[in-house]
Amino acid sequence: MAADRSTESRRLAPVLLILAILVVTTLDATTGPELHISAFMGIAPLYAALRCPFRQTLLVAVVFVVCLTYVDIWTVPDWAPASRVVGIFGAFLVAAFSLMLCRTRLQREALHARTSLVADTVQRAMLRELPLSAGSVEAYGFYVSAVEGARVGGDIYEAIDTPYGLRLMIGDVQGKGMPAIGAGVEVLASFREAAQYQESLESVAGRMEQALARYNARSAEQGADERFVTALLMEVRDTDGAAEGRVLSCGHIPYYLVRDGEVHERRDGEGALPLGLGALSGEPRRSVRVHPEPDDWVVLCTDGVTEARGEDGTFYPLAERLARWTHLEPADLTRTLRADLEDFAHGSLKDDATVLVVRRRTNPDPDGQLSLARAAAA
Structure with a gap:
């Protein structure tokens, strides 16, 4: 119109x-x-x-x-x-x-x-369009770049159906907008590759760390800034008809679990340093086992959402807003959440902002389940 x-x-x-x-x-x-x-x-x-x-x-x-x-x-x-x-x-x-x-x-x-x-x-090739679909899971959401007119920037996300189950990742590159794209591309490409072949989330995070280290080494040679990336990795496997999950946080902010209409802030797997800073600590990264239920929703985001400021300087109350809208379908929830976030910040977000609303489909794609079973058997 x-x-x-x-x-x-x-x-x-x-x-x-x-x-x-x-x-x-x-x-x-x-x-x-x-x-x-x-x-x-x-x-x-x-x-x-x-x-x-x-x-x-x-x-x-x-x-x-x-x-x-x-x-x-x-x-x-x-x-x-x-x-x-x-x-x-x-x-x-x-x-x-x-x-x-x-x-x-x-x-x-x-x-x-x-x-x-x-x-x-190029930007479409880097980040897939939302909503994402992988196996029995769908992820709705939105991404808003801090740079006007840019489709991507410093936030990355992906959901992949692998022989080891569904693997999901959301990350936030140090910095914002276009200068952060290079590090984001390296980490995202490494996740897509490692998620298919590495058996544990710890190994996947290790490969992502190695890719970022190579990128930082090239950046240092060229006189550019080195960067680190916070990331949250999730894995869900179907074992004997029951879902079993693991969570690994690399310095990322908490996620939110919506269960029976209630919103819970979860800090599972926290404690590890962001990607690119792992060498500063001798402690290995360890994932944490979680027990998802069929009707659970998971809401992932980057700090561009939780640190968005209103006119009075207060931060955006994401958990409070989610509690109001748990009755909405994921697509409606993401639209409502984005409109409310931009209204709260008066249309001027200072950082890249990403939200993913993840849930299991009520009627999973049988072809997708068949391909997953075949891949697991292989």
């Missing part, structure tokens, strides 16, 4: 501009030389250059030059010939400048469109 209104407005703009030029010309021709308002008509072709296609801008410019030439020659009898020449030359100059401005604008818009297409394709 907004795009249709914008297109209609662009089509109507040259018509209105030409009508305005003709009205001003008529006023100058009928009110006498003491009222010379045609000098303001130069706004018309300049406005067309900023809003209209080239042909429409050319039409407005031609009408402007013709009308102003008529006014300078026939409606101002007390002007000297030199003054008329200067006025007509000025009209041609304004028209030529408008056409050059329009051409430059169109070239930049075309370049921006091509660049945006490439960037959008």
Whole structure:
């Protein structure tokens, strides 16, 4: 609807501009030389250059030059010939400048469109579109980059159906926006690979740490900043018809468990340092066993959500908000949560913000279950 209104407005703009030029010309021709308002008509072709296609801008410019030439020659009898020449030359100059401005604008818009297409394709390849679906689990949510117009930034997430069960990850790269993408790509790619072949979450986190260490080494050689990544890894396996899970936190903020309509903040698996800082501690990372129930929901987020500030400086009360909306379906919950978060922060989030609402599907895809069973058997 907004795009249709914008297109209609662009089509109507040259018509209105030409009508305005003709009205001003008529006023100058009928009110006498003491009222010379045609000098303001130069706004018309300049406005067309900023809003209209080239042909429409050319039409407005031609009408402007013709009308102003008529006014300078026939409606101002007390002007000297030199003054008329200067006025007509000025009209041609304004028209030529408008056409050059329009051409430059169109070239930049075309370049921006091509660049945006490439960037959008790269960003889609990095982060899959929400909602995610893996095995018997679906994850709804939203991602908001701190950089306006960017699809991705410093937050990463993924859900993968592996021979070892469903594996889910959410991470937050030090920094925000576009400069944090490089480290995020390395960690995300490492998780996608390691999750398929490493038997334990500890091993998966170890591979992610190694990938980030290599990235930081390259960054140091190039004089760029080294980064660390907080991450929360989850795993759910079906054992004899019962779900069994494990959680490993690499310095990430707590997650929320929604069970029987109540919201519980969970700090399972906390204590390990973020990825990239593991060498500072001799303590190995250890996952913690959890016991999910069929109707449980899990809400994961990054600190861009919990540290979003309101007008009075208070942090966003995520647990309190979730408790109000546990009756909503995941898709409705994420839409409501995003709208409320942006309203709370008055539309100016200072950091990348990601929320994932994860639950088991009521009717899992049988093909997905079959492929999981075959992979586990192999």
